[in-house]
Amino acid sequence: MDNKTLQALLDAAAPLIELAVAEDIGPGDATSTATLDPRALLHGRITAKERGVIAGLPVAEAVFRRVDPAITFTARVADGQEVVPGEIVADVVGPGPSLLAAERTALNFLQRMSGIATITRSFATAVSTTNATILDTRKTLPGYRVLDKYAVRMGGGMNHRMSLFDMMMVKDNHIDGAGGIALAVERARAQHPGLPIEVEVRNLDELRQALAIEPPLDRILLDNMDLDTMREAVAIAAGRVPLEASGNVTRARVKDIADTGVDFISVGALTHSVKALDLSMKIQPVEAAAIESLSRETRDDPATRIRVVKNALGDRLVILGHHYQRDDVIAFADYRGDSLELSRRAAQADAEHIVFCGVHFMAETAAILAKPGQRVYIPDMDAGCFLAETASEHLVEEAWGILDTALAATGSSAGAEITPITYVNSDAALKAFCGQHNGTVCTSGNADKILKWAFSQRPRVFFFPDQHLGRNTAHKLGIADDDMLLWNVRRPPSAEAIRSAKVILWPGVCNVHQRFRPEHVHALRARYPAIRIIVHPECKAEMVALADDAGSTSYILKQVEAAPTGTQWAIGTESRLVQRLQAEHPDQRILSLSDVPPFCANMTQITAANLADVLDALLHGESLNEVTIEPEIRHWAKIALERMLAL
Numbered sequence: 140m141d142n143k144t145l146q147a148l149l150d151a152a153a154p155l156i157e158l159a160v161a162e163d164i165g166p167g168d169a170t171s172t173a174t175l176d177p178r179a180l181l182h183g184r185i186t187a188k189e190r191g192v193i194a195g196l197p198v199a200e201a202v203f204r205r206v207d208p209a210i211t212f213t214a215r216v217a218d219g220q221e222v223v224p225g226e227i228v229a230d231v232v233g234p235g236p237s238l239l240a241a242e243r244t245a246l247n248f249l250q251r252m253s254g255i256a257t258i259t260r261s262f263a264t265a266v267s268t269t270n271a272t273i274l275d276t277r278k279t280l281p282g283y284r285v286l287d288k289y290a291v292r293m294g295g296g297m298n299h300r301m302s303l304f305d306m307m308m309v310k311d312n313h314i315d316g317a318g319g320i321a322l323a324v325e326r327a328r329a330q331h332p333g334l335p336i337e338v339e340v341r342n343l344d345e346l347r348q349a350l351a352i353e354p355p356l357d358r359i360l361l362d363n364m365d366l367d368t369m370r371e372a373v374a375i376a377a378g379r380v381p382l383e384a385s386g387n388v389t390r391a392r393v394k395d396i397a398d399t400g401v402d403f404i405s406v407g408a409l410t411h412s413v414k415a416l417d418l419s420m421k422i423q424p425v426e427a428a429a430i431e432s433l434s435r436e437t438r439d440d441p442a443t444r445i446r447v448v449k450n451a452l453g454d455r456l457v458i459l460g461h462h463y464q465r466d467d468v469i470a471f472a473d474y475r476g477d478s479l480e481l482s483r484r485a486a487q488a489d490a491e492h493i494v495f496c497g498v499h500f501m502a503e504t505a506a507i508l509a510k511p512g513q514r515v516y517i518p519d520m521d522a523g524c525f526l527a528e529t530a531s532e533h534l535v536e537e538a539w540g541i542l543d544t545a546l547a548a549t550g551s552s553a554g555a556e557i558t559p560i561t562y563v564n565s566d567a568a569l570k571a572f573c574g575q576h577n578g579t580v581c582t583s584g585n586a587d588k589i590l591k592w593a594f595s596q597r598p599r600v601f602f603f604p605d606q607h608l609g610r611n612t613a614h615k616l617g618i619a620d621d622d623m624l625l626w627n628v629r630r631p632p633s634a635e636a637i638r639s640a641k642v643i644l645w646p647g648v649c650n651v652h653q654r655f656r657p658e659h660v661h662a663l664r665a666r667y668p669a670i671r672i673i674v675h676p677e678c679k680a681e682m683v684a685l686a687d688d689a690g691s692t693s694y695i696l697k698q699v700e701a702a703p704t705g706t707q708w709a710i711g712t713e714s715r716l717v718q719r720l721q722a723e724h725p726d727q728r729i730l731s732l733s734d735v736p737p738f739c740a741n742m743t744q745i746t747a748a749n750l751a752d753v754l755d756a757l758l759h760g761e762s763l764n765e766v767t768i769e770p771e772i773r774h775w776a777k778i779a780l781e782r783m784l785a786l
């Protein structure tokens with residue numbers, strides 16, 4: 140977060156903190172001052188009791204510091220980061236009565252803001268495979284608008300207008316009062332020529348009137364329309380003016396709304412029906428905390444448990460860690476890398492036990508490549524991948540059938556004309572599908588080489604599940620957008636469209652890399668003219684086009700490692716990798732490309748504690764979270780993977 144944003148947040152929070160402190164503490168915390176020694180230092184640990192997204196750490200810190208400037212506040216996560224139950228959010232140390240007096244107020248701010256960020260993230264994730272952006276509204280808690288809207292941004296949403304004065308919204312009452320849309324807009328523009336203007340329309344007739352206005356409006360709001368009408372509205376507008384859907388937007392319905400093709404969806408519930416994120420603070424004397432952490436060091440601290448098992452098993456165990464893993468997990472990886480490097484490592488490993496600290500498809504890949512007798516484990520079986528889950532075997536088989544029928548009409552077939560390629564971020568069953576249909580697997584590090592190979596086999600490629608990697612790689616090979624076809628699961632393309640496509644792209648996206656936007660690039664270039672922008676090819680094509688460079692995580696690492704002192708970077712990939720680069724290269728300025736650094740929630744699920752559990756089980760001769768693959772799937776998936784590794 141830049142200093143200006145931070146200062147604006149703290150300025151808005153300051154009077155609210157004063158009110159809250161006066162309301163809760165007033166002349167003093169009667170219980171704490173009566174029961175605690177004011178000279179004794181206490182250590183408070185704020186932890187998450189449920190899964191969610193954190194927002195408001197600077198405000199919580201300001202509360203503690205307002206109550207007692209002697210309190211030190213250390214954030215253990217960043218705003219915008221997802222946390223799992225039990226995860227440490229912050230540590231606070233200070234005089235006991237002050238800590239306890241500030242606790243409730245600080246947590247009230249932090250829990251409310253984190254609640255907003257959490258629900259926003261769930262809406263943003265639901266539409267992340269579409270082009271729609273989630274917006275907030277003015278339905279905020281009176282006085283809390285800056286805080287509420289900040290939390291929306293931390294959740295991955297965008298702010299709508301802040302107030303009535305920074306954007307004009309011509310609504311039904313204005314239209315009826317002025318005597319029509321055109322007249323209302325004319326008057327509004329005459330009074331405030333510099334302000335953006337949005338018009339609310341209730342039906343398609345009003346939409347046509349709004350679209351006819353010159354110069355075009357900045358946005359049109361479709362008020363409470365059903366899905367069919369919204370689809371029609373998108374077709375009528377044909378991109379002339381961005382469309383916003385509003386009214387009756389629920390979590391269950393938001394994806395259907397986004398699929399109509401609207402550009403924005405505003406959701407009042409983000410801020411008007413806040414459910415606070417469950418966080419708690421546990422207190423202990425500082426000395427006791429030190430003693431406890433010392434004893435944990437020698438007893439049940441996850442790091443110690445991991446070390447003990449690593450020493451005991453020696454070469455019988457290898458731990459692989461993906462770059463997006465937490466620091467306290469990656470610290471124990473024998474090898475760290477991206478998908479390609481780790482799949483090679485998995486294939487070469489001789490250890491009896493391979494523990495994969497990454498998401499499920501990575502552990503599956505290791506299990507497919509494992510030698511006889513080798514066993515593969517993952518610390519959390521539920522650590523999936525948002526992108527991988529956008530494509531199931533059933534849906535891909537169904538699409539293949541449609542492709543086959545379209546080509547059969549010309550006397551050919553899908554098998555004769557199309558090479559299927561799956562990005563390694565996919566289920567084992569899809570790798571097997573590629574093995575069976577003479578295709579292969581690719582990673583972000585070798586996608587161009589694999590695509591070239593695919594075209595040397597057959598004239599067309601079916602690429603899944605990541606549309607952006609497929610499109611970006613095809614662009615590198617000189618293939619134009621007109622030669623690419625984006626698959627639509629609900630409304631498959633026509634046979635004619637299929638027959639004219641060279642590359643058929645599955646519509647999947649990664650919800651981490653999808654979050655980088657052109658405005659992030661423009662803002663950073665304006666602030667740091669010499670900055671180099673480098674992005675992962677899972678980002679949208681417009682981001683790759685705007686960036687100075689693009690490549691896999693390993694490629695990004697190599698570029699930073701080779702750069703001279705003083706180089707400035709803005710990196711468009713998962714934030715743990717960016718943070719690690721910042722720590723390892725203090726001589727360079729390294730920033731996340733996004734103002735809200737995106738962390739992969741799936742990778743977050745792997746913790747030192749669940750890694751230690753898996754290792755403990757191994758030490759006791761038990762098997763916990765072993766990843767196994769059906770023999771038939773393994774056979775064909777291995778063929779696809781070995782084909783890739785041989786190229």
Ligand code: SF4
Pocket residue numbers: 463498523524525526527564649650651652713739740741742
């Ligand atoms: S960063 Fe994206 S592609 Fe990688 S594991 Fe997370 S969700 Fe999947």
